[in-house]
Amino acid sequence: MLEVCHLAHGFGRQPALWEIPHLRWRGESLVHLQGDNGSGKTTLMRLLAGLEVPRQGTVRWSLDDAPAQPPPCPGRLLYLHQQPYLFDTTVAGNLHYIARWNGWRGEAMRRRIDEMLERCGLAEHARQRARSLSGGERMRLALARAWLLSPRVLLLDEPTASLDRQAVRDVAALVGALHASGCAVVLSAHQPSELTERCDEHWYIAHQRLGVATREAPLPA
Numbered sequence: 001m002l003e004v005c006h007l008a009h010g011f012g013r014q015p016a017l018w019e020i021p022h023l024r025w026r027g028e029s030l031v032h033l034q035g036d037n038g039s040g041k042t043t044l045m046r047l048l049a050g051l052e053v054p055r056q057g058t059v060r061w062s063l064d065d066a067p068a069q070p071p072p073c074p075g076r077l078l079y080l081h082q083q084p085y086l087f088d089t090t091v092a093g094n095l096h097y098i099a100r101w102n103g104w105r106g107e108a109m110r111r112r113i114d115e116m117l118e119r120c121g122l123a124e125h126a127r128q129r130a131r132s133l134s135g136g137e138r139m140r141l142a143l144a145r146a147w148l149l150s151p152r153v154l155l156l157d158e159p160t161a162s163l164d165r166q167a168v169r170d171v172a173a174l175v176g177a178l179h180a181s182g183c184a185v186v187l188s189a190h191q192p193s194e195l196t197e198r199c200d201e202h203w204y205i206a207h208q209r210l211g212v213a214t215r216e217a218p219l220p221a
């Protein structure tokens, strides 16, 4: 569960990007966050992830029955940048590093990594340098690494920006599978796509406010 109260944020002397008087989210759905360029989507995600301290107001998460706490919530809440940082090693090496860090060892770890490579369509690239992957492959590797950590909530900042149609489709399938495995997702995206079509909740930033679309009050045109 996410609870946001009286949140407002801006930079320097600029007025607040937006105000969010109150937002409650059960942390189960697949959410599409939309808004114009510069409306503050990245900033909001960073605030939700605890990477930015709000000028005003509070963000609190209660995940897995833990008492409500401000972010970060290590291991349970992950933020993924649109150009994810990849370790300068092979594709399998990137997964290996995270799996070890998360406590996996030996044969069980190898099986888990192989399974993840298959699931993300990267088995053929296992020995390739991660930084030589295409944009779509990089995002799939970043999602695979995140998946290894079994997060409860994933915040995805423009995960399909500048990807072609097939790459968007692949990322959408992967995000859908992650969500089906029990990970709630908030993702920002400019354009409607196969990814946003999968979303079952829509938030939007307009006129310096965050809105939540409902059946009675759909997205503004």
Ligand SMILES: Nc1ncnc2c1ncn2[C@@H]1O[C@H](COP(=O)(O)OP(=O)(O)OP(=O)(O)O)[C@@H](O)[C@H]1O
Residues within 6 Å of the ligand: 011, 012, 017, 035, 036, 037, 038, 039, 040, 041, 042, 043, 044
């Ligand atoms: N660290 C910062 N210092 C000063 N201004 C910032 C900083 N980070 C963001 N901004 C400004 O805040 C505004 C919102 O930026 P943000 O990146 O959150 O928007 P966005 O909706 O994600 O945009 P886009 O869709 O183009 O990625 C922009 O005007 C941006 O220049």
